[in-house]
Each structure stands twice: as structure tokens, then as C-alpha cells.
Amino acid sequence: MPPSLPHIRALLTGYLDRNPGERTALRPLLDALEAGGDPTGRAVLPGHVTCSAVVIDRDRRVLHIRHKASGDQLLCPGGHVEADDDTLLAAALREAVEEAGLPPSCLVLTPEFQGRPIDVDVHEIGPSPAKGEEAHQHYDFRFVFYLADDAPELALQAEEVAGAVWLPVEEVSSPTLRGKLTASALDGAIVPLNASAILHDGRGRYLLHLRDADKPGIWAPGCWELLGGGREPQDQSLRETIVRELSEEAGLTVGGLEPYAVESVIGTDQTRVPIEIFSGCWDGDPAQLQLTEGVMLAWVRPDQFPHMTMLPATRELLERHAAEQPAPAAGPAPPVETTSAKAPTGTVPHVVGVHLYLERDGKVLLGLRHPDSAYAGGFWHVLAGHCEAEAATACLVREAREEAGLVFDPADVDLVHTVHMREHPSDPPRIQLFFRARHWEGAPKRRERDKCLRWEWWSAKDLPEQLVPYTRAAIEGIRAGRPFTELGWTR
Structure with a gap:
């Protein structure tokens, strides 16, 4: 749809x-x-409104085409x-593609x-009897861009464009635009x-941010990303x-942040966005942070990076950073992943699955x-996944986002059923946790x-025949108010 009035x-x-000083000239458009x-x-x-792209190269020249x-x-x-x-x-970006x-x-x-x-230039357009147009005015909104060093050669639209030339700022054809460019510090240098911020704990782990999805205009929706944002006027x-x-x-204070790299991503408007990447070390509990944006x-x-919803550029950046880090120093592993304590004799590790x-x-x-599928091919199943080195509810949030694009807060889920099972004698025992989400976003x-x-x-009273057996048992248990089921064990 066309641009909104607001x-x-x-x-x-x-x-x-x-x-x-241009308010009088633009009064008709305001009205x-x-x-x-x-x-x-x-x-x-x-x-009526038109739009133009003012493209400046490294030599402070401005692209002009012959209309x-x-x-x-x-x-x-x-x-x-x-x-x-x-x-x-x-509209200006589209014209740059179509014409140049x-x-x-x-x-x-x-x-x-x-x-x-x-610049917003007001200029007269003469009548065109062939098009049935009367004389009128154009209010031309002009947006300025720098040209990237690796930009392709111009590909002019032969039907409308007869040629192109790069003119120094002092020779720009439009007087109003020329005046504003001359008075500006625009020089074509991309910054x-x-x-x-790449935040790591010094032991091989990276702090990542799961971004919101289905919000208008959000960049990298539903992806795991670095924390950060755009420069504000007050930032020196x-x-x-x-x-x-x-x-x-996130209410985070990280000392010792150092510049690491300058990378580029594609923004929500599809233009290139250069980003300065800082690197720093932080070793805390993310669950204790006050997150104000994202999930x-x-x-x-x-x-874990290859199995996560992540922009390729972010994955490559993190993998490069990880490869440059020294091996984790000797010492105790993070508590959440510790394996140093010996389990009691006879203890068998269990696989933990989470289900939505x-x-x-x-x-x-x-x-x-x-x-x-490696498991239960051709069968119906609830949304599920295996816990990695993470809390069960964090795993559930991640799996829901990655598998189905669903978003919810870990605080909005309840454990409604547990299945302790072993499908085959040779299989590791499993604990299957079923959580009910009270609220969620997305389809x-x-x-x-x-x-x-x-x-x-599916109607809970008429489930499909080809349903994973322990899933059927869990759904029946949930509807009956039973919190626990055992399957596959001999007594």
C-alpha cells in the first residue's frame, strides 16, 4: 500500500x-x-509527491541520469x-534500481x-496533452545515500534513461539540492x-538475544542476535x-568493551547498514537480567550455532570470533554444564525432552x-525438542520459535504432564516434560x-490414529488431570 499520511x-x-524558511513554498502540501x-x-x-535518490560516491560526486x-x-x-x-x-530506492x-x-x-x-524541492511540470495532464507541481522528496565500494556497474533503464554522469557537488543540477549538499559535510565516506556487542564468558559460551517476531519493521525477526542498536543524537x-x-x-554493564570489527548487514529498508562490533567478557546469569526487548x-x-535460527552473517561473525579465542582456561566448568562430580554408582543419565x-x-x-524424519516419521506429534545445556523452559521457547514461529514468555507456561519412559530396552531412559502455554503470539x-x-x-476428543504413543498418553493424562505417566518399564 502507498505511504501513509502520518x-x-x-x-x-x-x-x-x-x-x-521553506514553509511557505510547502504550504499547499501541508494543506x-x-x-x-x-x-x-x-x-x-x-x-503531488515524487521521490528521488541522491547517490554520492567516494569522490563526492552525485549520480545524474538523462531522463x-x-x-x-x-x-x-x-x-x-x-x-x-x-x-x-x-520509492526513492525503487527508482534507483529501476533507472540506474x-x-x-x-x-x-x-x-x-x-x-x-x-531536500524537498517544488518545481513546475508543464501540461502534457498526450497524457491528458494539466500543468501541476511536484513536491520532490530527495533522500541521500552513499555508494558502497563494491557497488555494481550502472545498468540504465533504456526506455527512460539516455545516459548517466557523476557530477561534482558544485555542479549538481538542482539549485536547492546543490545548496544543501554544498553546506553539508557529506563526503561519501561510509561510517x-x-x-x-559480542559478549562471551571466556569459557566458550556466547550471550545471544532471541528477537521478537511478527512485529512491524523489526530487523532479524525471530532470530538469535547480538545485543545492540543504532546511534542516538546524544551519543558522542x-x-x-x-x-x-x-x-x-538488558540492564547490562560490561567493562572492557573493545572494538572488534566493522560488519555490514541488510536493514529493514534493504539498504546496507555498517555496524561496529565490540567484544567484551561477562560471566553472569541471563535469567537475572531485566530484558526490555525481545524474547x-x-x-x-x-x-549450537548451526541448529539455531540465525542470520548467516551473524553465525559467520561468531564462528570467526570463537576460532580466535584461546582454549578455555583450566578450572571448574560452568555450573549449568558441570560433569566433574561423580554420579552415584548405578545412576543412568536420562534424556530430557520438552513438549508444547x-x-x-x-x-x-x-x-x-x-x-x-529420524524419529516417528509419518506420525503426528506435538511440538517438541531435546534439552541442551539450558533450562527446560528456555529450550521450549527456542524450539517453538525455530520449529513453528511461535513466541511466548517462559513465565507463561505450566508443567502439565511428565512421561517417564523407555521405548526399547537398549534406549536411554527419557523424561518427557509437557508444558501448556497460557498465552502465545503468532500462528x-x-x-x-x-x-x-x-x-x-485436532479435536482433543478425536486424535489422529497415527499419533506418537507417549504423546497420546500425555494428552489423555492432561485432559484427565493426571500429572504423570510411566511407559515401557517392567515392574
Whole structure:
């Protein structure tokens, strides 16, 4: 859908706060916004919004193209807003792709303007009898980007573009844009806008943040990520940014943070976002932190990275950092993973499984396991997973996110049934914990296609015949109010 009126109004209001002398020229657009009409439609008269991309390279030159429709005038890539442009910035980025072949991933927002327009130019468009258009005005929102060093060669749209040239700032064709660029410090040098922290305990574990999912505009939804965020105006440096972000997001204070690397990711607007990565050591209990964003924090070992929902760039960064760390110093292992104490004679380790029991209107959520699944292929089963070196409820939250895209707070689950079982005499004994979630977010999605064919809600009174036996026993126990079941044991 086209950009919303509040979005356009916010951009224009912010622009006029920085350029109050242009309020008179932009008064008709302000009035149109107040009237509630859509100012982005190309048929809207006497004027409507257009968008342009101001692309600056390392030599402080600005990309201009020869628009055939304008009589081969040299202009920045730009044009009308389309119905699929959800923001004005998105419209400018689309024009850069269509007219010059520059994908958003090779464009970087500037620290000075970020997603705000550097210029809103008002210019007259003459009548076009061939198009049935009267004379009107364009309110051109111009967004500025730096060109990445590895950007591809220009690929001009032959139907609309006759050529391209990079002009020094002093020769930019638009007088209003030229004046603002000349007065600015924009030089094409790409610098990080965000800061993140690799936090480890010195014994091989990394503190990772499970981000929210299904929230509009969130970056890396449902993924395990580093803590961090964007630079704010009050931050004197990116070190101040990461210190502030750690405190705001998790109540964390970490001493000795050191710059580690500068990496780039693709932001929610698909532009490239350079991030300064800091590294620091912290050895505490994530469960005691006051998390204000996301789902949870957890210690994770590198051998778990391939099995987690994580952006490839994040995984590669963490694996590189882990490979550079010295072997963990001799000494006691973390309490959660200790194996130093000898178990009493005859003790047999048990495998712990966690299971999510979701009931809605008398129906239970079940997944049909892939025929090639290592366990129970072709059978229905509740969402489940094996505990690693983690709390059972933390494992449940992780598995729900990774398998089905479901989100809930560990505090919103209750243990409703336990199955102590052994399927075969040669198998290790297992403790299967079934938790009921009181509240959750999201609808079940098939996120692990090699394990699950589909999710369905089944009547608890009419369960499928091909149901994992201990799952059936647990569901029947839950509905009968029994807390415990034993299976496969000889008395």
C-alpha cells in the first residue's frame, strides 16, 4: 500500500523544523495532508509527491541520469510513488534500481540524514496533452545515500534513461539540492551507524538475544542476535552507543568493551547498514537480567550455532570470533554444564525432552512429521525438542520459535504432564516434560520443512490414529488431570 499520511506528515514536519524558511513554498502540501487526501497519486492536482535518490560516491560526486521524458535533463534517479511503496524512502530506492540498476544493498544511509529527506524541492511540470495532464507541481522528496565500494556497474533503464554522469557537488543540477549538499559535510565516506556487542564468558559460551517476531519493521525477526542498536543524537561515539544499548535492552554493564570489527548487514529498508562490533567478557546469569526487548537471553556454545535460527552473517561473525579465542582456561566448568562430580554408582543419565501443549477451543496443535524424519516419521506429534545445556523452559521457547514461529514468555507456561519412559530396552531412559502455554503470539508456520509437513489443530476428543504413543498418553493424562505417566518399564 502507498505511504501513509502520518508517515509523509512526519517526514515533512521534521524537514520544516530543519528548514523553516521553506514553509511557505510547502504550504499547499501541508494543506493537502491536513485535508486527508492521498498526495502521492500521479493524477492528484494541482500537485503531488515524487521521490528521488541522491547517490554520492567516494569522490563526492552525485549520480545524474538523462531522463528522456524531461528532454534529456540531467536529474537524480527519481519518479512517482507507486502503490507498492510503503514509504517515501522505499520509492526513492525503487527508482534507483529501476533507472540506474543500483540495488538498495549497495546504498548506505548517511549519519546526518539517515531516512530523512535532505531536500524537498517544488518545481513546475508543464501540461502534457498526450497524457491528458494539466500543468501541476511536484513536491520532490530527495533522500541521500552513499555508494558502497563494491557497488555494481550502472545498468540504465533504456526506455527512460539516455545516459548517466557523476557530477561534482558544485555542479549538481538542482539549485536547492546543490545548496544543501554544498553546506553539508557529506563526503561519501561510509561510517558505521550502529553498534553491537559480542559478549562471551571466556569459557566458550556466547550471550545471544532471541528477537521478537511478527512485529512491524523489526530487523532479524525471530532470530538469535547480538545485543545492540543504532546511534542516538546524544551519543558522542559508538562506544557510548553500545554501552547505552546494553543498559537499555538488558540492564547490562560490561567493562572492557573493545572494538572488534566493522560488519555490514541488510536493514529493514534493504539498504546496507555498517555496524561496529565490540567484544567484551561477562560471566553472569541471563535469567537475572531485566530484558526490555525481545524474547530471551541465553548462553550458547558454537556447536549450537548451526541448529539455531540465525542470520548467516551473524553465525559467520561468531564462528570467526570463537576460532580466535584461546582454549578455555583450566578450572571448574560452568555450573549449568558441570560433569566433574561423580554420579552415584548405578545412576543412568536420562534424556530430557520438552513438549508444547497448545489447546484452542478444545483442539490441540499437532504436527505431521516428515516421512524421512529420524524419529516417528509419518506420525503426528506435538511440538517438541531435546534439552541442551539450558533450562527446560528456555529450550521450549527456542524450539517453538525455530520449529513453528511461535513466541511466548517462559513465565507463561505450566508443567502439565511428565512421561517417564523407555521405548526399547537398549534406549536411554527419557523424561518427557509437557508444558501448556497460557498465552502465545503468532500462528504456527512450517519453519523446519525437513521435519514437519504441516501443523493442524485436532479435536482433543478425536486424535489422529497415527499419533506418537507417549504423546497420546500425555494428552489423555492432561485432559484427565493426571500429572504423570510411566511407559515401557517392567515392574
